[in-house]
Amino acid sequence: MVWNCLTTEERLIDHLDGLLGAEESAALDVHARSCAACREMVARVGTLVEGMHRLEEFEPPQRLIARILLETGPREEKSKGKSRWGWLAPLFQPRLALGAVTVFATMFIVLQSAGLDVRRLSMSDLNPVNVFRATNRQVHLTYARSVKFVNDLRVVYEIQSRLQGQPEPPRTTTPSERNGKPQDQIPRSERELKNHLELARAPEYAAQVCLLMSGRNF
Amino acid sequence: MRRHTRRVYNLSYRFTSNRQEAEDLSQEVFMRIYRTLRSYRSVNGQFTTWLSSVTRNLLIDHYRRTRRDRITDSIDDSMPHLEQKESASRRPDDQALANELSSQVQGALAKLSPELREAVILRDLQGLDYREIQQVLSIPEGTVKSRINRGRIELARLLEQIGVRPE
Numbered sequence: 001m002v003w004n005c006l007t008t009e010e011r012l013i014d015h016l017d018g019l020l021g022a023e024e025s026a027a028l029d030v031h032a033r034s035c036a037a038c039r040e041m042v043a044r045v046g047t048l049v050e051g052m053h054r055l056e057e058f059e060p061p062q063r064l065i066a067r068i069l070l071e072t073g074p075r076e077e078k079s080k081g082k083s084r085w086g087w088l089a090p091l092f093q094p095r096l097a098l099g100a101v102t103v104f105a106t107m108f109i110v111l112q113s114a115g116l117d118v119r120r121l122s123m124s125d126l127n128p129v130n131v132f133r134a135t136n137r138q139v140h141l142t143y144a145r146s147v148k149f150v151n152d153l154r155v156v157y158e159i160q161s162r163l164q165g166q167p168e169p170p171r172t173t174t175p176s177e178r179n180g181k182p183q184d185q186i187p188r189s190e191r192e193l194k195n196h197l198e199l200a201r202a203p204e205y206a207a208q209v210c211l212l213m214s215g216r217n218f
Numbered sequence: 219m220r221r222h223t224r225r226v227y228n229l230s231y232r233f234t235s236n237r238q239e240a241e242d243l244s245q246e247v248f249m250r251i252y253r254t255l256r257s258y259r260s261v262n263g264q265f266t267t268w269l270s271s272v273t274r275n276l277l278i279d280h281y282r283r284t285r286r287d288r289i290t291d292s293i294d295d296s297m298p299h300l301e302q303k304e305s306a307s308r309r310p311d312d313q314a315l316a317n318e319l320s321s322q323v324q325g326a327l328a329k330l331s332p333e334l335r336e337a338v339i340l341r342d343l344q345g346l347d348y349r350e351i352q353q354v355l356s357i358p359e360g361t362v363k364s365r366i367n368r369g370r371i372e373l374a375r376l377l378e379q380i381g382v383r384p385e
């Protein structure tokens with residue numbers, strides 16, 4: 001059997017494990033006797049392996065075990081929960097929650113004032129151009145309504161003043177007395193009241209006409 | 219728990235030659251074990267083999283991560299740490315010799331390539347058999363034996379260079 005230095009190096013592990021056959025062991029011995037380098041290497045590695053097998057293990061420090069128990073204990077459950085909801089934790093501060101509520105309320109009021117239906121809000125409604133148009137429309141509507149309201153108040157006032165200005169009719173009148181009363185007085189006051197009503201609505205009509213002519217569609 | 223911690227810590231320390239890194243890596247190993255415990259199947263091997271496999275993977279990750287700033291030149295660097303070894307089972311003389319050999323082996327191990335180093339550690343310092351090492355390293359048994367053999371020869375050569383001869 002041919003046994004050289006390369007064979008010694010390759011089969012050294014089997015030699016140390018006692019896995020070489022009788023013929024291979026004899027060949028190794030013969031080669032080692034004639035090769036000082038291989039003899040030295042076999043002895044050196046054999047001693048090293050024996051020495052390493054005798055080495056004791058290091059004791060892990062107590063603090064390491066404590067750290068491991070701490071990390072894998074109940075705290076792990078906490079970190080599990082934190083990983084899921086941890087990113088929301090800063091939002092649960094009272095001051096931030098109050099701020100968020102204020103922002104939402106302000107936005108709601110602004111959008112409502114602009115005439116946007118918050119329940120059916122779409123992305124196009126948030127376009128600044130659309131917001132401006134809606135706000136402009138809302139302002140004109142509000143103005144027109146206020147004009148109408150003021151005019152209505154004026155009419156009511158006119159009616160009240162007319163009604164208060166007339167003498168109260170007697171509670172009991174005979175048919176002869178009713179027939180003796182001038183009949184043209186009531187129709188005259190009705191005509192005047194009608195004229196006043198027409199006059200009072202004149203500004204409103206004028207405003208609508210102007211708006212229609214300017215192309216604004218309410 | 220202590221037995222597994224000792225195994226993981228020794229493997230980590232023998233590989234990194236740094237006590238603090240070994241502690242951090244050991245903790246990381248157990249964190250990972252804790253998270254992935256459900257994926258462990260006993261039919262795929264013993265728990266200790268799986269433990270060694272997880273440790274080895276983390277060690278390789280750590281080795282790649284710290285490749286740039288690693289210092290593996292001086293054997294003396296590991297001496298102060300190794301002198302703190304805790305063992306009271308030997309006589310002082312034997313203990314001193316064992317500590318000396320341990321530190322010398324540790325210094326030489328640090329100079330081995332990671333492939334040879336992990337194979338030698340698993341076999342000669344952790345006492346795993348070839349089949350277990352094959353599972354841990356996910357390489358054929360022939361490659362395992364080849365790496366162990368080359369690692370031992372290289373380790374003996376390094377110790378010879380610094381004039382160390384284990385008795």
